[in-house]
Each structure stands twice: as C-alpha cells, then as structure tokens.
Amino acid sequence: MPQMFTPSPTLEATGPSTMTLNMGPQHPSTHGVLRLLLEIDGETVVRLMPDIGFLHTGIEKTCEAKFYQQAVPLTDRIDYLCPLTNNLCYVLAVERLLGLEIPPRAQWLRVMLNELTRINSHLVWLGTHALDIGAMSVFLYCFREREDTLRIFEMVSGQRMMTSYFRIGGLALEPPLGMFDTVRKFVNRFPSRVDEYENLLTANPIWLRRTKGVAYLAPEDAIALGATGPTLRASGVDIDLRRDMPYTGYEKFQFKVPISHDGDVFARYIVRVEELRESNEIVRQTLEGVPEGPIKADAPKIVLPDREKMKTQMEALIYHFKIVTEGFPVPAGEVYQAVESPRGEMGYYVVSDGSPKPYRVHVRAPSFANLQALETMCKGRLIADVVAAIGSIDIVLGEVDR
Amino acid sequence: MLRLYVEEKMLSITTFVIVSVIKIVIALAVLLTAVAYTVWLERKLVGRIQNRWGPQRVGPFGLLQPLADGAKFIFKEDLTPPYVYKPLYIAAPILSLVLALTSISLVPIGNWVTVRGVRTPLEITDVNIGLLIILGITSLSVYGVALAGWSSNSKYSLLGSLRASAQMVSYEIALGVSLVGVLIMSGSLNLREIVDMQGGHMAGFIPRWNIFRGQIVAFFVYLAAAFAETNRVPFDLPEAETELVAGYHTEYSSMKFAMFFMAEYANMITAASIATLLFLGGWHGPLGGPWWLQAILPVFWFALKVFGFIFLYIWIRGTLPRFRYDQLMAFGWKFLFPIAVANVLVTSLIVALQK
Numbered sequence A: 001m002p003q004m005f006t007p008s009p010t011l012e013a014t015g016p017s018t019m020t021l022n023m024g025p026q027h028p029s030t031h032g033v034l035r036l037l038l039e040i041d042g043e044t045v046v047r048l049m050p051d052i053g054f055l056h057t058g059i060e061k062t063c064e065a066k067f068y069q070q071a072v073p074l075t076d077r078i079d080y081l082c083p084l085t086n087n088l089c090y091v092l093a094v095e096r097l098l099g100l101e102i103p104p105r106a107q108w109l110r111v112m113l114n115e116l117t118r119i120n121s122h123l124v125w126l127g128t129h130a131l132d133i134g135a136m137s138v139f140l141y142c143f144r145e146r147e148d149t150l151r152i153f154e155m156v157s158g159q160r161m162m163t164s165y166f167r168i169g170g171l172a173l174e175p176p177l178g179m180f181d182t183v184r185k186f187v188n189r190f191p192s193r194v195d196e197y198e199n200l201l202t203a204n205p206i207w208l209r210r211t212k213g214v215a216y217l218a219p220e221d222a223i224a225l226g227a228t229g230p231t232l233r234a235s236g237v238d239i240d241l242r243r244d245m246p247y248t249g250y251e252k253f254q255f256k257v258p259i260s261h262d263g264d265v266f267a268r269y270i271v272r273v274e275e276l277r278e279s280n281e282i283v284r285q286t287l288e289g290v291p292e293g294p295i296k297a298d299a300p301k302i303v304l305p306d307r308e309k310m311k312t313q314m315e316a317l318i319y320h321f322k323i324v325t326e327g328f329p330v331p332a333g334e335v336y337q338a339v340e341s342p343r344g345e346m347g348y349y350v351v352s353d354g355s356p357k358p359y360r361v362h363v364r365a366p367s368f369a370n371l372q373a374l375e376t377m378c379k380g381r382l383i384a385d386v387v388a389a390i391g392s393i394d395i396v397l398g399e400v401d402r
Numbered sequence B: 001m002l003r004l005y006v007e008e009k010m011l012s013i014t015t016f017v018i019v020s021v022i023k024i025v026i027a028l029a030v031l032l033t034a035v036a037y038t039v040w041l042e043r044k045l046v047g048r049i050q051n052r053w054g055p056q057r058v059g060p061f062g063l064l065q066p067l068a069d070g071a072k073f074i075f076k077e078d079l080t081p082p083y084v085y086k087p088l089y090i091a092a093p094i095l096s097l098v099l100a101l102t103s104i105s106l107v108p109i110g111n112w113v114t115v116r117g118v119r120t121p122l123e124i125t126d127v128n129i130g131l132l133i134i135l136g137i138t139s140l141s142v143y144g145v146a147l148a149g150w151s152s153n154s155k156y157s158l159l160g161s162l163r164a165s166a167q168m169v170s171y172e173i174a175l176g177v178s179l180v181g182v183l184i185m186s187g188s189l190n191l192r193e194i195v196d197m198q199g200g201h202m203a204g205f206i207p208r209w210n211i212f213r214g215q216i217v218a219f220f221v222y223l224a225a226a227f228a229e230t231n232r233v234p235f236d237l238p239e240a241e242t243e244l245v246a247g248y249h250t251e252y253s254s255m256k257f258a259m260f261f262m263a264e265y266a267n268m269i270t271a272a273s274i275a276t277l278l279f280l281g282g283w284h285g286p287l288g289g290p291w292w293l294q295a296i297l298p299v300f301w302f303a304l305k306v307f308g309f310i311f312l313y314i315w316i317r318g319t320l321p322r323f324r325y326d327q328l329m330a331f332g333w334k335f336l337f338p339i340a341v342a343n344v345l346v347t348s349l350i351v352a353l354q355k
Helices: A059-061 A069-076 A082-099 A106-134 A136-157 A177-202 A205-211 A219-224 A265-287 A306-311 A314-326 A366-371 A374-378 A385-393 A397-401 B013-049 B065-075 B086-106 B128-142 B141-149 B155-184 B192-196 B215-228 B255-276 B291-318 B325-354
Strands: A019-023 A033-041 A044-051 A333-341 A344-352 A360-364 B112-115 B118-121
Touching: A019 B155, A033 A385, A044 A374, A059 A069, A059 A360, A069 A082, A069 A306, A082 A333, A082 A344, A082 B255, A106 A136, A106 A177, A106 A333, A106 A385, A106 B086, A136 A177, A177 A265, A177 B255, A205 A265, A219 A344, A219 B192, A265 A385, A265 B065, A306 A314, A306 A333, A344 A366, A366 A385, A366 A397, A374 A385, B013 B065, B013 B086, B013 B118, B013 B255, B013 B291, B086 B128, B086 B141, B086 B255, B086 B325, B112 B155, B128 B141, B128 B155, B128 B192, B141 B155, B155 B192, B155 B215, B155 B255, B155 B325, B215 B255, B215 B325, B255 B291
Parallel strands: none
Antiparallel strands: A019 A033, A033 A044, A333 A344, A344 A360, B112 B118
16 A cells, blocks of 8 residues: 655654654744754754644645636735735736736835735734743734734735735725825834834843844855845845845835844844834835826736726626636746745746646745754754744745645 | 740630631632732733733723633643653642742731730741741742653653753742841841831931842842742743743643642742842831721731732733743853852941941
8 A cells, every 4th residue: 555644754862861852833932833853952952853744735736726817815825924925926927927017006006015014024023033032022012013014905905914915917906095194104103113122122131142143044054055035134145136136116216135244043133123124114115106007907808807897898898707717828938936025035936838727836935945944053052042043034834835 | 946926925825726727817818819819910911011901801900800710720621641640740739839828828917916905916927937937938849840840741841840940949049148138137037027127217218128228239139039939031931931832831731730820929929028028128118097097007018019029020021031041040150149149248247347
C-alpha cells in the first residue's frame, strides 16, 4: 500500500544533556500554526526545525479552476494581514499578460490603499511582537489604530479584511463620499500614535535588553537564505521594490526606505516602525491631488460595465453576461510580478494557456523566505529569544503554507 | 524563642481560643475577598490602561465578576492528565495556597483593640519573630511551584518550574537582605514594634516612616525583589505565556488552577502588607474625628497603603515588557543583591555612629 501521508518530522535529542521541545502548532506565540521542533540544552537552543503545512489551503491550486477575475477573492486569504497587497500583485500580473493600461486615478488609489494596508499589517506585527515580549498594552493601542484602517477598507469595499477591492483593469467601485476626509483625519492623527508606541518601547531598558543583539542575521546570511523585506533591510541590504522596480505609479511619490545595519530584533523593530511613518507620508502625498477620471480601464471585454450602462446599452449587457459566464481569455504566456508587501518581496507567477482560467498561479511568499532564516537567528540562543525572533520576522502562516 | 503575646491576666485560654477562631474566620474572609477583588481591580485597571472597559457585564461595574469567575472555576472539568505523578500533582496547588494564606496570619493591620473587655491585637497571632516566620513561609512556597512543574511530567511545566525555583530562591536573598536595614534601625523582628517605631513626625511634617529615614534604596530593592517573588511582570517568566504556554501550571485546570491563581494574589497582598509595615509606616496616618472614626482610621490607612502598592503592581503590569531568564538572574545577583548589601552596611554604620 502506498504511503498516504508523510509522517510529521521528528527530532531526536543528540546530546546527553539535551531534550526536545515541541513548540506549536498550538502555542501562544507561533503566530498561527507554526510548529517548531527545538532541541534544547537547559534553555539554550541547540537545533531548531520549523514544520509547516498546518494552514495549507490549496489556494494556488484552486486558482486553476477559477476564471481570472474569480481568483481575486482567493488571493485575499493568502496573506490575510495584507489582503490588498495580494490583490494588487495578482491583478498587476494578469494586467501585464493582458497589456492593460490602468487609469491614473485607479493607480493613485491603489497606492493609497496599499500603503494603508502596510500600516494595518505592521500594526498587527508591532502589537503581537510586543505582546510576545510581554508588553501587553502596546497590542491594544495598535489595534485601536488598526480599527481605523479597517474602517477605511470597509468604506471602500464593504469588507473589513477580505476586501477584494482591486479588480483586473482597475478598482471594484468608486470610493464613497467622505472617504478622503476619513483618510486625511487618520493620516494627521497617526504620527502621534506611533510616538505613543515608541514611548512605551523604543527607549525602554527592558525592551532594549530583550531585542538588542538578539537573533542576529548577518547581511551575507540574509542574502544567502533569501530573507526579504524589513528582515533584509534590517541587516543592511538596501532593497525595496517600491523604489527599485516601481509598479502602479510608486515612482511619483517621495519616500525614504529605512534601513539598519544591526541585523538584530531591535533593528527589525526600528525599520518597521520607520516604515509606519513613511507609509503614512506616502498616504499623505496620495491625498494631495488625486487625479479625476475613470477608475477602470477602457477594455469592455475584460472590465465589467457599469450598472447604468447595462440598463441602457445592449453591448454592455452582452459583455457583462459573457464575462460573468465565460470569463475572458488571456493571451498565452507567463509573467512574474513582484511587489513589496509588508513582509518583503511578494511575487505572483501566472501562466496562461490562452483560456479564461489560469494554467498555473504560484505565489512567492515573503514569509516563507523569511522563515528559513529562523534557525540561523536562533542557534545557541535562549527560548525567549526564539519567541522574539519569530515575532521579528513577522510571518503569516496563511502565506507560508498557501 | 517564640513567645505568644497572651496577656494571661486578661485572657483565659478559652477566651484566647474563641477570640483567635473569630479572628481567623474574619481574616480568611477578608483575605479571600481581597484576593477576589484584587483580580477584579487588576482587570479593571489594566483594561482602562489599555483603552478597554474591563469587566462590566456582571453586576454594576462588573463587581460581581469575581463571583462569576469563582463559579466558573468550580464547575469547570477538573482534568488530571494520565501521565502526572498524582500525589504531588494534587498536593502542589494546596501547598501553594495554604502557605500563601498562612503568612497573612502574622500581619498586623492595626493597634490593640478592646471589645467587651477583651483586649486583643488586630492580627491573628502577635509573635516576637513575626517577620522571620513570614519570610520562612513565603520561601516555602517555592515548593508548590517546583513540585507542580515536576509532577506534571510536561516539558513546559518543567521549564516553568525550573525558572520559578531559580528565580524565587535568588530573589529571596535580595529581598531578605533589603529588610535587614529596617531591622537594624528598629532593633526588633516583631512587626508591631517595627510599626510603632515609625509613629510621629520628623521636622514637624515628614512622617517618621522608614522610607523617609534613609531606607528608600532598600524600599526599591524590596519592590523589585517582591515583584520577582510573586512572579509578576516584569519578572513573570515562570508563567510567561508567550514562551512557556502557562509555565508550571500548564497542566492544571479548574479549582487546582484557581488555587495557584489565588495563591499568587494572596502573595501579592502579603508582599504589599510587608512593604507597608516595614517602609510605609504601617497603620500610622492622620487621625481625627469622633472615637469610632479614630478606631477605623488606622485600618483604613493600612488598607490604603496596601492598595497603593497593589496599584503599582498593576500599573507596571500594564506598562513593561518581560525580562529574559538570564537577564533576570543577572539583575538579581549583580544589581539588586550588591545594593541590598551596601544598604545594610551603610545603615549599620550610621546606626553604630549614632550610638
């Protein structure tokens, strides 16, 4: 009989004074369902082995059975802390295959919402990371501001988390009245709130002791292990796709890419906190002079027509019927589109065979890449440092397992 | 050496027993209520610190929450994992709670009172070496934690109890030494005498509390050590939720868990009481008003000071992150202990010069 299941990996204690410790998949600080196999000597970690796959959703495979436009809501669920970034990456990939031109208004709104998503995701990271190290209040302060960003997402899309707001060829809807005012209020308030988090943490001696010099990742190791995003930038490697390979109009905005050369948990903390401020500045810039115009590309065979047109124009009704029932064919070819997600380089590799359904969708998940660096960070350190290190690489298990 | 302050002329042994039983019942009731409402206060205050409401559904301001929690604990399934070493697994929480409740019996909360011709101190037993006994009992409480972790036969429990044992034994020393300065100044181990020494004022308005008479360093050493002794943030490593799940009480549920929980809060109250008695002048405070107010006020001042100390506990819990194990040990041995010893040396030098 063929073996149906791969047995879970096990770890045998190698030394006379070591023991193994199973951390997760149910554990308060493995951020979901990560399982870590630890070999420990006292409290010192000798070996560490991540065991993933507990949150495998099969989204990549499911995409192959959906029309191109139907796959957008699936991408929300991959990295559930930044659904709009997933949406963006996927629609950018398909738009490149289709050769669509996106109107400027849609691009600006995409940048704005993408940066709000980054703020949203970093707030969850900061809260849970601080909670892991024992600072309980920061968690609730962060969730207070996260609530504001979620309200903005709810305003534009009707959903707080699983937004699916970006569509192939533009946006789902024109943003509602008052949305820009809400965002402006948030942007004006937010920097003082970041100060508040920093007051509690940045100069706190206990926080410094727990994070400085902990879980060091050398720049060579970071590159060799494929670390990405803030984890890579905290090791001193200055790469940010928003600046280096601009997409959806990022080249129009001025922003700094915070880096640090320390490579420890504190460096990753500082880099992300600075990113919170920079993202806020980008959102502030997008608020100045949002271009007027359509929010969808002029491609009637691909983009769903307005409700109004469907009731007055026969062609619109026919296109609507065709797109919904048959999808739209995408020229055969393959494309890899990468964006800078809050966790690093997120890439969607989409292969088309000319039919209305993707032949293959593969996600290059930054969390998966960053997780590989965990053992290097934690070897020879204490269990408490493992917890700090997991928090500092900011993994989302939905994205690791897909 | 141990001498009970029974005033034979006034109390026959029967009266003594009756009075003691009454006092024990009252003290137990008050302490358990205080424990329950310390939990409520903590949830409420931490909630306010964190922009939340805290409990507010059960009764006005959530005041009945402790009762609801108690009922929940009693009715929860009492799981005993099959792999535990049962005798010690059951004994450990009982030991923790019993020791935590015992130590409070030596804490005086006010002066002598006379009720129906019976004169008695406001504490269960007035012992001439009260402080020593309290320290002895609280250091025994490490057994509850150590045995719980060992008998659970679980790796997380074991790590938690190892941390707890090391931490409590280490900080015990700094804690004990930090009190020596006060003992040198008052020349007594009797808590009542130590408090009596702190009555009155210096320079007309500063209370003669030990904290104002040069023991301020000792007070802060005691503060830090007491936080570690009671396993509270920022020294709550034995039960560090995000690292060791729940530390030594991972495998406990229902009332057995509640016993550890109550023991922790009872220990907090004891630590706060000792700080009040030794550093903050005990029940001394402004007196005035009619006779009944004058009778109640000392107890009120005592309770207020204990409350202030507990408030500090909770405030810090809402603010600070947690130390790491090795940093905690380094802090205890390399920082607190030398300071406590230096404080003893300086205090004894000054006291010797004054004589």
